[in-house]
Amino acid sequence: MEEQIIRTEYSELMQKSYIDYAMSVIIARALPDVRDGLKPVQRRTLYDMLELGTYYDRPYRKCARIVGDTMGKYHPHGDSSIYDALVVMAQEFKKGQPLVDGHGNFGSIEGDGAAAMRYTEARLQKITQDVYLKDMDKGVVDFLPNFDETEKEPEVLPVRVPNLLVNGADGIAVGMATSIPPHNLGEVVDAVKAYMQNEDITTEELMAYIKGPDFPTGGIVVNQDDLPAIYESGCGKIRLRGKVEVEKGKSGRQYLVITEIPYTMIGANIGKFLNDVADLVESRKAPEIIDISNQSSKEGIRIVLELRRGADAEKLQNLLYKKTRLEDTFGVNMLAVADGRPETLGLKKVIEYHVDFQFDLATRKYQNLLSKELEKKEVQEGLMKACDVIDLIIEILRGSKNQKQVKDCLTMGITEGIRFKHKSSEKAAKELCFTQRQATAILEMRLYKLIGLEIEALMKEHGETLKKIARYEDILNNYDSMSRVIMDDLEQIKKDYGKQRKTVIMNAEAVVLEEAPIEETEVVFLMDRFGYARTIDPSVYERNRESADAENKYVIRCMNTDKICVFTDQGKMHTVKVLDVPFGKFRDKGTPVDNICNYSSEKEQAIYVDCLTGIRDKKLVFATKAGMVKVVDGSEFDVTKRTVAATKLSGEEDLLMLVGIAEMNDYLVLQSAGGYFLKFLLEEIPEKKKAAIGVRGIRLGEDDQVEAAYLLASRIDFTIHYKDRELVLNKLKLGKRDGKGTRVRV
Incomplete structure (x- = not known):
């Protein structure tokens, strides 16, 4: 076979492939269908549970069995996605109406995960069977081939309430996301009925029935006036508050008791809330909480x-x-798949799509029922007619050689090959004209059906059938009749499964917090060599000065309103508010600086720490491993950002070796790994901006680098240990910046 090479533009191929992938995620995975409000994985899982017979009044089945069956038949993705969907449908704190009855550990509102699927069991809820899966056997929805065309799965479930509103939805697709809050079932039913009675109803009028979201966690919606615009457009932000009660205890002590939380706080955010409260206490913003x-x-x-x-x-x-x-x-974005494409829907549009879907379901249901009743009517009329000529039929049966002869005689009056006792019987037989269905029913009829009471029962059943046919035809041909059926159905669902509203809807003013002015006091900042920091009272420091200076790498007097600047070898400066540093006793351990700023002790090392007021009016000297030096005005570090670049390094291998205050010193000494020392005046170093790389301080040999840098005051001897002997840096020969320096030999 000759090889065929198809030439195409690469960008066009990538674009087409990406669009195909995006639409697959949008339609087949992440977004719910507006008709049943379910994502494909949820729909397939519920249908599989129906197929497995996990009804609400039967024993639970292992979740592993449900997940495996769903994955093998309908959902060709990972088992975790199916189990996660199953778990969420069973969690009453996430769904307004849980669809699955879970048995075992299905997680908690505080974020604990569900047990493995091999340990948990599940079955359908009663509402799921009655409202979401009813009439599946009446041909009300289309069935499509599954992924390998070995099974059939429903295109959509015949859900009889707007599940998109009742249970809400959330999902992230490609380039779009959906976030729909849950609502109260009873209110949604009332809104649907109001729309069916008046299709010109406005969104604002619908909200007389649907007050707003009804979250399973309760809480308070505090921006009621914004809801009409949100439900009109399908987008917006709902402000939620938890419910707080004040209880009085013994001795007049008060307790703030949180009994309901915002829907967005479920899961790990409850633990975060507790940590945030603890932080408020530690930072002395809420000292009244004990x-x-x-x-x-x-x-x-x-x-x-x-x-x-x-x-x-x-x-x-x-x-x-x-x-x-x-x-x-809570960000609202009511995005769903409507008519095969994603669409942002307002409240009225969702109800409109739902009502159209209900009329479609009702039409198909009653057409199916009507068809069956017409078949039943046909059979009943045939049997009643057969009872009138039962002697003739018996004669035909006894005179026939096979079933085909009987059927041909009953349906078409063909008497050839049939023996009759009388010519009149043959003549009467030729006039028979039963239908094929009637003929089959006559042949299958048992003799006891000829009892008088049985014939009366047949006639009574025929009368009931005629009534049903008239009712079904009226429903199918009369819009009002079908509307009444749908509304009666909705009213019964509300009666059986409606619940009281949990979420309060109101208007509340935004919280205005008048923070008391912070009393400015002096503190002493302590940071040990392990990076643990704390502040203490100056009087406590004075009593423990010797121990504090010996045990801590940095001891800085500052005000509690000040900022601490942490310069690191990576050329960065991190700032920490002194108020964020825990204030306590002298022997308190403190907290790692990593926890209160962006400093990471694993990736960088602090080389200089000072308070902002200590450097703001000073000049800072910088020296790097590559031998670059500069002077920077301290005011450049008075910034609002928590992390800034303190200097520009000359390469990936370069490090910041020294940061110090220039005004307290006269000389800079650079020591290289090759044993060269260069001492020169600070006044030779030009002043640069913090983003500059600086100028060359020492001329380094090949493969040499700065190993250490020192700032010297001319009147104070500065001694270091160099190769097992003491070296007084002040006695080094004075050189010039950008020189090679003097090699010190041992």
Whole structure:
């Protein structure tokens, strides 16, 4: 076979491939369908559970069996995605209406994961069977081939409520994401009925029924006035607050008790909230809180903050709303797949799509039912007619050689080959004209059906069938009749599964937190060689001066409103607010500097630490491993960013070796690895900006580098240990910047 080479533009091929991939993720994985409000993995899992017979009134089945069956038949992706979807559908704190009844450890609201699928069991909830999977056997939805065309799966489930609103949805696709909050089932049903009664209803009028989101965690929506615009456009931000109650304990002590949390706080964010509260206490922003305890259980959330006597509970409550995730934002983006493409939908549009879907389901359902009743009517009429000529039929049966002869006689009056006792019987037989279905029913009819009571029952059943046919035809031919059926169905669902609203909808002013001015006091900053930092009172330092100076690498007197500047060998400067450094007793361990700024002790090393006021009006000297030097005005480091470049290094191997205050010294000494020392005046170093690389301080030989740098005052001897002997740097010969220096031999 001759090889064929197809030439194409690479960019066009990449573009087409990426678009195909993106649409696959958008349509087949990440976004829900507006009709049933389910993603493909959820739809397939629920359908598989129906196929497995895991009904609500039957024993639980292992989740591993459900996941494996779903993956093998319908969802050709990883088992974790299927199990994760199954778990979420069982978690009542995530879904307004859980669709799966889980047995075992299915995780907790505090972020604990579910147990492995081999340990957990599940079955369908009753609402899932009654509302999401009912009528699957009535041909109401289309079935498509699965991934390998060995099975059939439903294109969509016949969900009878707007699940997109009831349970919400979230998902990240390619270039787009969806985030839809859950709503109250009863309110959604009322809104759907209102739309069916008046299709010109506005979004604002619909919101007379749907007040707003109804999160399973409760909480308070505090921007009610913004909701109409959000539901009109399908996009916006909902402000959520947790519910806080003030309880009084013994001796007049008060407790702030959090009984409901924002929906966005479920999971690991509860632990983060507790840490944030602890940080507020440690930073002395909330000193009135003396104890934090998480007493949450299966019964619900209960986080208790114990307050000092006389504490202002309202002020602390506002502080929590302002500084923690107790008040948070839920971003709404009502994006779903509608008519095969992603579309951002407003509230009315979602209900409109749902109602159209319900009419389609009802039409197909009642067409199917009507078809069956018409078949039943046909059979019943045939049997009643057969009872009137039963003697003739018996004669035909006894005179026929095979079943075909009987059927031909009953349906077409063909009597050839059939023996009749009387000519009149043959004549009557030729006039028979039963249908094929009636003929089959006559042949299958048992003799006891000829009893008088059985014939009466048949006639009564025929009357019921005629009533059903008339009802079904009325529903199919009359819009109002079909509407009434759908609305009655919705009303029954509301009666059976409706719940009280949990989330309060209101307007509340934004929290205005008037922070008390910080009393400016002097403190002593201590940082040991391991990077642990703390501040203590100056009087405590004076009493322990000797120990403090011996045990700590940096001891700096500063104000509590000041900033600490940490210069590192990577040429960076990190700033730390002194208020963020824990204040305590002299023997307190403190906290690693890594925890309160961007400094990383694993990647860089602190070479100079000072307070901002200590360097702001000074000149700083910089020296690097490559021998570059410069002087920088200290005011350049008065920045708002937590991390800035203190100097530019000359390469990846270059390091910052020295940072020091120039005004306290007269000379700079650079020591190279090759044993050269160069001492020169600081006034020879030009002043540069912090982003500059500087000028050459010492002329280094090949493969040589600066090993150490020292700042000297002319009146004070500076002694170092060099190759097992003492070397007084002040006695070195004075040279010029950019010289080679003097080699010191031992």
